[in-house]
Amino acid sequence: MKIPRFSRKTLCIPYGVFLLFFVIIPMLFILFYAFTDKQMHFSFSNFVQFFSDPTKFSTIIYSLVIALVTTVVTLLIAYPVAYILARSKLKKKFVILMLFVLPMWINFVLRINALRELFNLISQAKPLEGLANANYFKTVFGMVYDFLPFMILPLYTTMLKIDNSLYEASADLGANGFTTFTRVTLPLSMPGIMSGVTMVFLPSMTNYVVSDMLGNAKVTIIGKFIYEYFGTNWHMGSMIALVLLIVVFLSTWLTGGFKGDETVRGTNL
Amino acid sequence: MNKQTLFKCLKAGFVGLILLLLYAPILLLAIYSFDKTNMIGRFRGFSFDHYVDLFTDPNVLGMIGNTLLLALSAAVLSTVLGTVGALGMYYCKKRVKAAVTAINQIPVINAEIVTALALAITFVTVGISKETYIPLIVGHMVICTPFVVLSVIPKLKQMDGSLYEAALDLGASPFKALMTVVLPQIIPGVVSGFMLAITLSLDDYIVTMYTRPSGFETISTYVYNATTKGNAHTAVTLSSFWALTTILFVIIVLFVVISNLTGRRKKEESK
Numbered sequence: 094m095k096i097p098r099f100s101r102k103t104l105c106i107p108y109g110v111f112l113l114f115f116v117i118i119p120m121l122f123i124l125f126y127a128f129t130d131k132q133m134h135f136s137f138s139n140f141v142q143f144f145s146d147p148t149k150f151s152t153i154i155y156s157l158v159i160a161l162v163t164t165v166v167t168l169l170i171a172y173p174v175a176y177i178l179a180r181s182k183l184k185k186k187f188v189i190l191m192l193f194v195l196p197m198w199i200n201f202v203l204r205i206n207a208l209r210e211l212f213n214l215i216s217q218a219k220p221l222e223g224l225a226n227a228n229y230f231k232t233v234f235g236m237v238y239d240f241l242p243f244m245i246l247p248l249y250t251t252m253l254k255i256d257n258s259l260y261e262a263s264a265d266l267g268a269n270g271f272t273t274f275t276r277v278t279l280p281l282s283m284p285g286i287m288s289g290v291t292m293v294f295l296p297s298m299t300n301y302v303v304s305d306m307l308g309n310a311k312v313t314i315i316g317k318f319i320y321e322y323f324g325t326n327w328h329m330g331s332m333i334a335l336v337l338l339i340v341v342f343l344s345t346w347l348t349g350g351f352k353g354d355e356t357v358r359g360t361n362l
Numbered sequence: 363m364n365k366q367t368l369f370k371c372l373k374a375g376f377v378g379l380i381l382l383l384l385y386a387p388i389l390l391l392a393i394y395s396f397d398k399t400n401m402i403g404r405f406r407g408f409s410f411d412h413y414v415d416l417f418t419d420p421n422v423l424g425m426i427g428n429t430l431l432l433a434l435s436a437a438v439l440s441t442v443l444g445t446v447g448a449l450g451m452y453y454c455k456k457r458v459k460a461a462v463t464a465i466n467q468i469p470v471i472n473a474e475i476v477t478a479l480a481l482a483i484t485f486v487t488v489g490i491s492k493e494t495y496i497p498l499i500v501g502h503m504v505i506c507t508p509f510v511v512l513s514v515i516p517k518l519k520q521m522d523g524s525l526y527e528a529a530l531d532l533g534a535s536p537f538k539a540l541m542t543v544v545l546p547q548i549i550p551g552v553v554s555g556f557m558l559a560i561t562l563s564l565d566d567y568i569v570t571m572y573t574r575p576s577g578f579e580t581i582s583t584y585v586y587n588a589t590t591k592g593n594a595h596t597a598v599t600l601s602s603f604w605a606l607t608t609i610l611f612v613i614i615v616l617f618v619v620i621s622n623l624t625g626r627r628k629k630e631e632s633k
Contacts, residue, residue: 101453101536105462108447108507112465115504119480120468126483174380177373188622189377195614196384200429201565202582203607206589206600207387214390241384291471299473302567306589316475316568323572327483334476345471 123338126331139332149318149333156315159229160298163236167244167293168286170237175248175285176278179255190249194242201239205306208235212307228308235307236297244289251285252278295341388611395604415602416609422602429564429580436502437559443503444510444559445552449540451511452518466508477504478572485573497573502563509562510555517551518544581606 130136143149174193178186196204212231216224224231255278263273297303299316315337322330398407416422451462469477481504485497492498521544529539545552567582574583581603588600 101540102450102455104446105450105454105458108443108450108511109462111443111447111503111507112462115481115484115500116465116468119477119484122484122487123476123480170380174377177377185622188618189381191618191621192381193384195618196388197561197565198614199388199607199610200581200585202567202585202589203603204387206585206603207391207607209589210394211387211390238384238387241380295471295473299475300568301475302586306586310590316473319475319479323479323482330479331483334479337473337476341471341473341476345467 120338123331123334126328127335129328131326131328139328142329143332143336152313152318153315155313156298159233159236159304159312159314160294163233163240163297164290164294166233167237167240168289171241171244171248171289172282172286175245175252179249179252190245193245197242202302202306205235205239205303208238209306226309228311231307232304232312235303236293236300239300239303240293240296243292247288247292248282248285251282255281291345294344299337388607391604392608392611395601395608412602412605415599416605419599419602422599425579425581425584426606428578429582432498432502432570432580433560433563436499436506436563437556439499440503440506440510440559441552441556444507444555445514445548447507448511448514448518448548448551449544452515466511468508469504470508470512474505474566474568477501478569481569482572492573493575495575498570498575498578501569501573502566505566505569506559506562509558510552513555513558514548514551517548521547 127139128135128137130138178190183189212224215221259277259281260273263277268276298314299319301314301317301320304312304314304317315333319330319333319337322333394405395412396408396410397405398409398411447462447466451459451466454462478501481497481501485492490496525543525547526539529543530536534542565582567586570580570583571586574580585600585603
């Protein structure tokens with residue numbers, strides 16, 4: 094009998110098995126529960142119920158709008174910051190970048206708790222009383238606050254790679270600042286925008302911690318739905334999860350995120 | 363003032379303003395962590411009470427212990443699994459590599475709630491009790507390991523592949539060649555993967571919520587529950603977490619200052 098020799102390829106096995114058991118099979122379970130009823134018979138009832146219930150539908154629309162607004166605002170803040178830092182000639186620009194990233198080291202629930210206290214304090218002032226009930230505003234603010242580093246990092250890394258001589262060439266060829274931006278900076282930073290947007294859009298549709306802590310329990314997003322059904326009806330919960338899963342896969346496939354891009358979450362910093 | 367300086371001031375002002383917004387809530391908690399009471403709004407007197415609570419209250423210490431122990435064990439396991447996995451992926455056939463890379467992306471891009479729900483129903487259906495801590499640890503590994511893989515792979519790509527062959531030619535066993543030739547070259551990726559795994563695990567709320575054994579509280583689960591269903595009793599403990607936030611904040615500031623100083627020294631030395 095031949096003793097199996099150690100080979101570099103066998104190193105693939107443990108992680109492959111792990112992924113199979115804890116990533117692939119759980120996804121299959123979601124699929125299974127989504128299309129069965131409580132007696133474990135195959136059924137489309139969850140599917141029909143999901144798409145015919147107006148409250149569920151409106152929750153999805155709300156979540157989409159919140160996620161969209163959050164993503165746009167985050168991008169509008171992160172893009173100039175990343176651009177200024179990447180183009181800056183300061184020797185210490187890395188330190189400033191770190192300042193944007195470091196709050197992530199404080200537990201995110203604690204940070205959202207801090208933001209909540211800040212909102213409470215501000216809304217005690219007479220002219221800003223309205224803030225106490227501005228639940229959607231506070232939710233979006235909290236999400237932007239939490240996800241900003243995830244947008245800045247990929248933008249910064251892609252912008253840093255843009256060769257300075259391209260800007261000079263563009264200026265030499267007579268382009269003004271605006272044209273240089275639309276024809277050089279924007280197209281070349283597109284990969285960063287893409288990975289930043291995927292890092293922000295999805296969590297802001299599903300991360301109900303922020304909406305719960307800042308929205309006075311008035312803001313329900315799709316993630317909270319799954320949580321509520323987890324206690325009562327797995328089949329319905331799985332159906333919602335499955336819908337989310339399909340949305341995620343479609344958007345990732347469209348933006349080419351399955352290739353294992355290193356810029357995601359700035360892992361190559 | 364000419365146009366250029368004005369533009370420079372505007373840029374600095376913008377970056378400064380965003381930083382101020384990022385740090386304002388943390389600073390607020392830092393100030394009130396020295397207050398006698400646990401009410402934010404009016405400063406009622408200086409005291410270290412919350413700091414004393416933080417280091418003496420068995421509840422608080424227990425939660426911090428749980429959080430750290432969970433993060434450390436999840437990070438160590440994820441780093442080992444992810445590093446081995448990345449090595450395996452790097453040397454595998456192209457098709458296997460593409461498949462594993464794609465599957466590796468699933469937990470990264472997937473909504474955390476979907477990952478959590480899928481794991482929870484899987485463990486219940488298979489019959490592994492949450493009380494065994496297996497679902498909790500595995501859950502954290504599922505969210506951490508892909509990031510370890512993603513930070514090790516680029517280092518493998520940068521590596522000179524012929525060094526491994528050279529080690530084999532010189533008589534090293536494949537295992538020894540991996541440990542003494544390949545591993546030292548990818549260590550930076552392994553370390554940053556480990557750090558990333560720790561931060562992800564420390565920050566996690568959703569997966570913990572779905573997979574934790576009953577009564578097991580981390581900082582995240584406790585603060586979330588205390589804030590959303592808050593009552594007078596929990597508020598006392600909550601304010602000792604303000605003290606914790608402050609301590610973490612101070613560590614961050616120190617880190618920035620120190621890395622700033624050592625960076626300058628290195629540059630001067632190289633001159």
